[in-house]
Structures are given as C-alpha cells and as structure tokens.
Amino acid sequence: MNTFTPTKIKGVFEIDFFNIRDDRGAFVKTFHAEKLKAQGLETDFKESFYSVNNKNVIRGMHFQTPPDDHAKIVYCTSGSLIDVVVDIRKNSTTYGQFITVELSGNNAKGVYLPTGTAHGFYVKEDNTCMVYLTSTVNSPTNDGGIRYDSFGFDWPTKNGIHSERDILFPTLTDFNTPF
Numbered sequence: 001m002n003t004f005t006p007t008k009i010k011g012v013f014e015i016d017f018f019n020i021r022d023d024r025g026a027f028v029k030t031f032h033a034e035k036l037k038a039q040g041l042e043t044d045f046k047e048s049f050y051s052v053n054n055k056n057v058i059r060g061m062h063f064q065t066p067p068d069d070h071a072k073i074v075y076c077t078s079g080s081l082i083d084v085v086v087d088i089r090k091n092s093t094t095y096g097q098f099i100t101v102e103l104s105g106n107n108a109k110g111v112y113l114p115t116g117t118a119h120g121f122y123v124k125e126d127n128t129c130m131v132y133l134t135s136t137v138n139s140p141t142n143d144g145g146i147r148y149d150s151f152g153f154d155w156p157t158k159n160g161i162h163s164e165r166d167i168l169f170p171t172l173t174d175f176n177t178p179f
Contacts, residue, residue: 004039004112007099009087011114013039014101017075019108028108030075031133041112042071045133053079053123053130058160060120061086061146061169065178068139072132074119075110076103079128081121086151086172089116089179096172098153105129116179118146122156145169 004013019028033043051059061084064070074083086098101111103121105128113119121130148155148162150171169175 004035004041007085009085009094009097009099009117010092012085012087012099012117013041013112015073015075015110015112017108017110026108030110030131031073036112042114042135045073045135046070047134047137048132050077050129050131053081053128054161055123055126055128056157056159056161057123058120058148058155058157058162058166060084060148060166061118061151062120063088063116063118063144064136064139065142065144068136068142069115069179070134070136071115072113072119072134073110074103074113074130074132076105077129077131078105079126080104080106080124081128081130082124082156083111083121084119084153085111085113086118086146087116088118088146088172088175088177090177092116096151098151100153103130116177120148122160124156146172146175
C-alpha cells in the first residue's frame with residue numbers, strides 16, 4: 001500500500017497498492033496493517049471472499065447494518081470493473097453522493113470503505129474477480145442494500161445482469177438508514 005487518496009466521501013479512500021511488474025508477471029501487496037493504522041483506518045479484518053463475474057453484471061448496492069456493519073477493502077485481481085460507493089450516513093455532508101473508481105487486474109488499485117457506505121460495481125469484461133476484506137463476518141440478518149439505480153449514477157449499460165435480491169432492494173430515498 002503506497003498511497004491512500006481521500007475521495008469526496010469522508011472515510012472512503014482510493015488505494016494504490018505496492019506492486020512490482022516484470023517479465024515474470026506481477027507482485028502486489030494488498031494489505032498492510034501498519035499503513036492502514038497510520039491512516040486511522042480499520043485493520044482488524046475478519047473475513048475475506050471473492051466473486052467471479054461475467055461482463056455486464058451489476059452488483060449492489062450492498063452493506064451490513066449495525067451491529068454487524070463493517071469497513072471493507074475491495075480490489076480486482078483479474079478483468080476490470082467500475083467500483084461504486086454511495087454515502088448512506090444520514091448526518092454526513094456527502095449523504096447520497098457517490099464516487100467511482102476503475103479497478104482492474106492491471107492497475108493495482110483498491111478502495112477502502114468505512115461503515116455507512118453502500119458498495120457495488122459494474123463488470124466490464126468476463127471472468128472479472130473482485131476480492132473483499134471485511135471487518136465483520138457476513139450476517140444474513142443484517143445484510144442489506146439499496147437499489148443500484150436510485151442515487152444518480154449513470155450505469156454504463158441499461159441491460160445489466162442483476163440478482164433478484166438486488167432488484168428488490170429499496171431506493172435510497174425509501175431506505176431508513178441506521179447510519
């Protein structure tokens with residue numbers, strides 16, 4: 001982790017990971033507790049998982065509610081995607097605003113998300129792998145989301161592939177945020 005660039009949403013950072021590329025391929029360091037700690041960010045991650053995605057998939061917008069809310073670090077190890085983060089903290093000056101970050105297997109970037117943000121992404125190519133580190137374990141009871149099309153982001157496709165669950169989430173306006 002070389003640099004943490006603050007975004008317009010408080011507590012959300014774009015991360016440029018330490019990486020070396022040569023004729024053999026690439027070496028990328030995606031987690032360094034002391035560097036996160038120096039930024040005042042969560043370092044005690046409890047779970048890691050990944051998803052492999054087809055082109056035109058839209059996942060999101062996901063989060064966990066208290067008491068199982070979590071910070072997360074996300075990054076892409078292969079393929080490419082547009083990562084989207086929405087502030088759902090009712091007292092935040094950037095409530096309802098979003099940021100996007102291009103993540104790919106080639107750019108060695110990630111995003112740090114604090115609690116109170118919703119996360120999703122649009123997949124630009126087949127076999128895109130997204131990795132997640134979370135500061136709490138998955139809690140189906142507190143697993144939530146808002147509709148992907150309810151906060152003003154202009155998704156790159158009108159024919160995205162969605163889960164039924166994601167389509168049934170409430171809009172940002174209809175969601176009673178606990179954050």
